[in-house]
Amino acid sequence: MIALRCLLISVCLACCQAVGAADGALKVTDLATDIAPGAAKDMAALAAAARAEGHIHSAGMPDTWANWRSTWADLRRLYGIKHVDENMNSAVIISRMAAEGPLASLDIGDVGFEYGAIARGRGISRPHKPALWAQIPAWAKDEEGFWALAYTGTIAFLVNTRRTGGQVPRSWQELFEGRYSVGIGEVGSSAQSSASVLAAAIALGGDESNLQPALQQFAKLAQQGRLVLRNPGPARLEQAAVDVFLMWDFLALSQRDKLPKPTDYAVLIPADGSVTSGYTTVLNRHAAHPNAAELAREYIFSDAGQLNLAQGFARPIRIEHLQLPEALRLRLLDGAQYKNARVIKPFVWAWEVKKLPMLWQREVLAKQAGAP
Numbered sequence: 001m002i003a004l005r006c007l008l009i010s011v012c013l014a015c016c017q018a019v020g021a022a023d024g025a026l027k028v029t030d031l032a033t034d035i036a037p038g039a040a041k042d043m044a045a046l047a048a049a050a051r052a053e054g055h056i057h058s059a060g061m062p063d064t065w066a067n068w069r070s071t072w073a074d075l076r077r078l079y080g081i082k083h084v085d086e087n088m089n090s091a092v093i094i095s096r097m098a099a100e101g102p103l104a105s106l107d108i109g110d111v112g113f114e115y116g117a118i119a120r121g122r123g124i125s126r127p128h129k130p131a132l133w134a135q136i137p138a139w140a141k142d143e144e145g146f147w148a149l150a151y152t153g154t155i156a157f158l159v160n161t162r163r164t165g166g167q168v169p170r171s172w173q174e175l176f177e178g179r180y181s182v183g184i185g186e187v188g189s190s191a192q193s194s195a196s197v198l199a200a201a202i203a204l205g206g207d208e209s210n211l212q213p214a215l216q217q218f219a220k221l222a223q224q225g226r227l228v229l230r231n232p233g234p235a236r237l238e239q240a241a242v243d244v245f246l247m248w249d250f251l252a253l254s255q256r257d258k259l260p261k262p263t264d265y266a267v268l269i270p271a272d273g274s275v276t277s278g279y280t281t282v283l284n285r286h287a288a289h290p291n292a293a294e295l296a297r298e299y300i301f302s303d304a305g306q307l308n309l310a311q312g313f314a315r316p317i318r319i320e321h322l323q324l325p326e327a328l329r330l331r332l333l334d335g336a337q338y339k340n341a342r343v344i345k346p347f348v349w350a351w352e353v354k355k356l357p358m359l360w361q362r363e364v365l366a367k368q369a370g371a372p
Helices: 039-053 068-079 090-103 113-121 172-177 191-203 212-223 234-239 249-258 290-301 303-311 346-352 356-363
Strands: 016-019 026-029 055-059 082-086 108-112 149-160 244-248 265-268 274-283 341-343
Touching: 039 068, 039 290, 055 090, 055 290, 068 082, 068 290, 068 303, 090 108, 090 113, 090 274, 108 113, 108 191, 108 290, 113 191, 113 274, 113 346, 149 191, 149 249, 149 303, 172 191, 172 212, 191 212, 191 244, 191 274, 191 356, 212 356, 244 249, 249 265, 274 290, 290 303
Parallel strands: 055 082, 055 108, 274 341
Antiparallel strands: 016 026, 108 274, 149 244, 149 265, 149 274
């Protein structure tokens, strides 16, 4: 497939896209070049069909997550597509789509890496390869187009240095040996929370099929009353109730940026190991607005869509093919911090993560302080 380099999927796209930044507007220019024969016509037809539908209903793609706000605003401005989102985790998105079947209310969802394979296995998604498919790494996409990561996330520590007296654990070993309270969220239903268990396991010598090293350490935290099971959010961070949150790097950076005193918080990748995963759109097989869903996927993988994600602190999957403005590069963590992070094994993890809720309940929650 001939690689396309385009700002949008319509032949009538504007040549410039403004990407908002905290320190001012960044002007990003991306000219459509190397258009494959017939592609412009197909794209224009898709854009017209999506415009006629005029709506898109997403799940797990709220404004504040990875800067989806800018993408939805672009689709509204350029194509008149109105948008509504229901914020829910990956497991709930898959369950909702499966339960609704042909009576679908959702058109598109953003789910964790392993859930792309789960959605395909359950027959609730449908394939669509965006124009820039060739620029997506092979490990980050399904061969037939059922899923493809738009951006990556690596499990990081978000440390409230005001609570810790300036101390910052820089490894899982330091975290578990210290006296820090640790926020992990809803393990078994949240892709971020489940990946945090895997990241710890990898650092401690385990892997996707051997989570015991991590479960043992989290069980100790639970016994000591240091494990916080509520999902992190800006309000909870402001309440300063937890020393260290385990979060995707992009989400930690984004939420820190919104706090009154961001300098009170440190974001880092644990030096002894972590896991890199990512998020993929799932196009609902029974979507009420299928063309708008495909258009959204096309835009997300365009240069403009990828830069929108970077503006939200996420690492675009096509980062090697982008001219990333210096202001955006500075918003991301130093690449050297990722040297001991490895890519998740999605097909192994898709199977093993199904077992995690039971393991977590038995090995960790049952040992929580005050548990019956």
